[in-house]
Amino acid sequence: MREVRVELGEKSYSIYIGYGLEGELRSFVQTASFSKKAMVVTDTNVGPLYGAKIQTILREAGLEAAVVTVPAGESSKSLAVAEDLYTKAIELGLDRKSPIFALGGGVVGDLAGFIAATYMRGVPFVQLPTSLLAQVDSSVGGKVAVNHKLGKNLIGAFYQPKAVFMDLELMKTLPKREIYTGLGEIIKYGIIYDREFFAFLEQNQQVVLDLEPEAATHMIARSCEIKAAVVSQDEQEAGLRRILNFGHTMAHAIEKETGYTRYNHGEAVAIGIVGAADISCQLGLIAPADFQRVVQLTENLHLPTKAEGCTVDAMYGDIFHDKKTVAGKVNWVLMDSVGSVVCRNDVPADVVKKAMSARIIQ
Missing domain, CATH: 1.20.1090.10 (Dehydroquinate synthase-like - alpha domain)
Structure with a gap:
């Protein structure tokens, strides 16, 4: 496993890169000061493959994590889909220490990060990127956003994750x-x-x-x-x-x-x-x-x-x-x-x- 640090003072975090990172994710969650309720945002491509597995790992680490699935594709990076996720977060009873996990590619990461940055003015955010593009690009650096019909990523924020876990095992199903x-x-x-x-x-x-x-x-x-x-x-x-x-x-x-x-x-x-x-x-x-x-x-x-x-x-x-x-x-x-x-x-x-x-x- 390789660990890369993003040094940003109090907002510093680690990126974990390797094969089979279940133990690292479990340990991270157990030592974080999260509330018990959590939300995993994924899409219709990734959710069926890895949603249940991640939910089990988080449950073993002490979290009651609901998996919420959005349609795969760029069209999900919208204010309409964001509103649906806010509603789900409220219905689940997420509080200001409830983590939101992004399980998927760049669209899921940007969307879930935007929700995390704005729900209750900011809740913990963890990236679980499953595509090569998301691993080397959107999951690192803290840019989160949704699109507007007049342009891409025009509505967003700078919001850093608490950690990024890049399990390269998950890339074996990539086309x-x-x-x-x-x-x-x-x-x-x-x-x-x-x-x-x-x-x-x-x-x-x-x-x-x-x-x-x-x-x-x-x-x-x-x-x-x-x-x-x-x-x-x-x-x-x-x-x-x-x-x-x-x-x-x-x-x-x-x-x-x-x-x-x-x-x-x-x-x-x-x-x-x-x-x-x-x-x-x-x-x-x-x-x-x-x-x-x-x-x-x-x-x-x-x-x-x-x-x-x-x-x-x-x-x-x-x-x-x-x-x-x-x-x-x-x-x-x-x-x-x-x-x-x-x-x-x-x-x-x-x-x-x-x-x-x-x-x-x-």
Whole structure:
């Protein structure tokens, strides 16, 4: 097992990464000062596989945990579904020390975290991410949110979990597409922070794709270490944390234009990463060879580099509704090498549109 600490003063917590973490979860709950009643939020994909197992572990640890299931998919990240969960929490008699557990992928984590942050002005929150994407991205860092019809994650908060348990046994039931979508965010960490990690992915593509235990543990732990290092320095995205948004400006536009259904988040991020690398290359920040390394690794890890169902004009309009846009200026995270990025808000429209055009299947 690997343990990664997220250092945030009184809000510090541990991420536990390994195979078979039932004992660690049980011990954590037994030593936490939780109330006896708890709620496990899961979805229609994960709940039937692991809901009863987690409920049993929590019962053995002394919790009376109700499993509440929401429909799988991005549409559950809504205020309507959130209201249903608030109602359930009230009916269950949850109090201010009652923990809420998120058992599932990123949608479940974001939604359950939003409930935990706002129910009774904040109750304990524990992440149990079951997808590779959630393990390396949304479960770490304390961003919780629901979507609005005009944009993704526009209603949310910064709210840190008490702990994150990444039991890699739970990934054995993941479809191949879900593995690939997680790799989109993993590539990002190498680009923004660690050129050696990027090289590791280039040199170990098959064991990475197969989630061979040693490779899987390393790449998940390293991704979490990088995110933890960034979040520890900038919890609420005042500066450095913006680098975690590399690839996301274009990705969010792609997701919006395709109704949040055609592409998984990591797939959209992969396309956005290539788009951001393209802009970086056009501006002379990186050499064409580095741009090609990004394209090649993305393709080799079975991720898309172009999107269907989008237009340049619509995508360009969408980026001005992005949370990272301030005073009408889009804050782009761009490469200045493999392993390092810079933030720029002066990218010309023609450069952006050219990169977008290259990412669209006409």
